[in-house]
Amino acid sequence: MSGPTAPAGPVGAPGLELRELECFLVLSEELHFGRTGERLYVSQSRVSQLLRALESRIGARLVDRTSRRVRLTPLGEEFHASLRPAYDALRATVEGARTAARGIEGRLTVGFQGTADDWIMRAIDAFHARHPGCATQIVEIPLCDPFGALRSGAVDVAVTLLPVAEPDLVLGPVFSAQRQTVALSVRHPLASRASLSAEELAGLPLIAPDGPAPVYWRTAQAPLATPEGRPVPAGPRVSTLQEGLTLTAAGRGGMLLCRPTADYHGRRDVAFVPVTGLPDSVLGVVHHAARETARVRAFTAAVREVTAAGTSPRPRHRPDTANGEARHGR
Template structure:
């Protein structure tokens, strides 16, 4: 049953006149008649007694009106509240990405947010590879898309916005490059490189079987990291989108068989949670 048909029925139940109902809804009288007939076919019984002089609800019509009018008015009120809230989300939301490619991978929710809140502008920026938390700490970003989990004090973790497998980046001539897959145990067989910022708490120093993992030197930019991987100075676990966005002849990306998936989520300063941030997080919770 279409919302417009319900609206026609309830309006006609008030006006009890096809012409006034049509003028009130700004439709033709034929459209009103078509809607009423469609509902009557769906119900299987007449909803109105019609004569040349009067229109009146049938007993079934009166019962239907009393049953659905409160729900319909509640629906309209909810829509109106959402519109009011939407118009209240204004200003600029500054969004930083630990991995810039994620901006393209979550393009659909970003587009939906812009459509829902046209008065709110989104500014997108790349977070420093060496310290992805810096824009949140300095106030240059309101919310960030980061690799989870995040255990930093003073930050709130919101919904997951993207999930993907992990791969191991190795030099094209590395023995692992000829494999169909690698395992977490393979991390003990080479130097594992990382970014310049301190490794997150969930990074283990051993494999699942307890073999020690040798950590190599840290690098300040992602391009530096790829350069030394290609030079054969070490290996690095990365989220799978790296293969699509950073493919190059000197590097192979080998899938993990047993590594947990990478989860990217929204993170924002707890003390800086605004209506814009909550609305943005809600957009992803509903997808």
């Protein structure tokens, strides 16, 4: 594991060298002079020299060293706790300036559930037009785990169904409010109806996403009660949209989907009946609070620009997902 790297130079107090702070931080992690030297590409004696210089400037010992162990003094522990966030903030500031100087580059990975609709594809087009040096990868995230890929770092941003109430995640622009339909087997008595009221869902088992999606999110996609409080039976839980549609076709329950997804995933053995009296299905762009980068901010800005235009895109035909492109829906 490589240690922090930065050029030597004055930082704040007169005569204070960044290299000394860098050496102290790495030593605080390794608690070994030899390994610290290896990470910093300097000799063990140079590590000792840098530490002594820092302690001399502070006026107290920061590290206790014996023949058996190396450990931080109480003052060293306090100094490390204060120094680490300040050092990381300084590095982030420098990196931000470098990014601004050379433009948005690298790769941005966007996660979606089910299919990626034209709002997102237009946002990606706008992002590429502004930042041609940044490649965009589009990947599907499981219906049953809307936030896991963000937490693992598998995606930089995710387009997920609302609500989002996660303390470590940031909800950006919301868009694509769509009327809901209920997917039913064509053999179901309600399948021939032109529309249903939300109260008519009472008694109909609703197929819901499974965990690890949080309970509040799952119940938003498959309510346990109608707006007037009548109970709605819990149906099977599924991991993917296709599992849900397959169980729907088999008559195991109904599944709430927005209108564009119903149009996109139309099949002969499933009917999609509009439902009145339910909140619209809404999407949001989400990223991890600890991983907000210039790429993430630029993509979020592109989504805001596209949604602010206010023109609903026309539905596209089903894409070739084998090439890494997909359309969105739920």
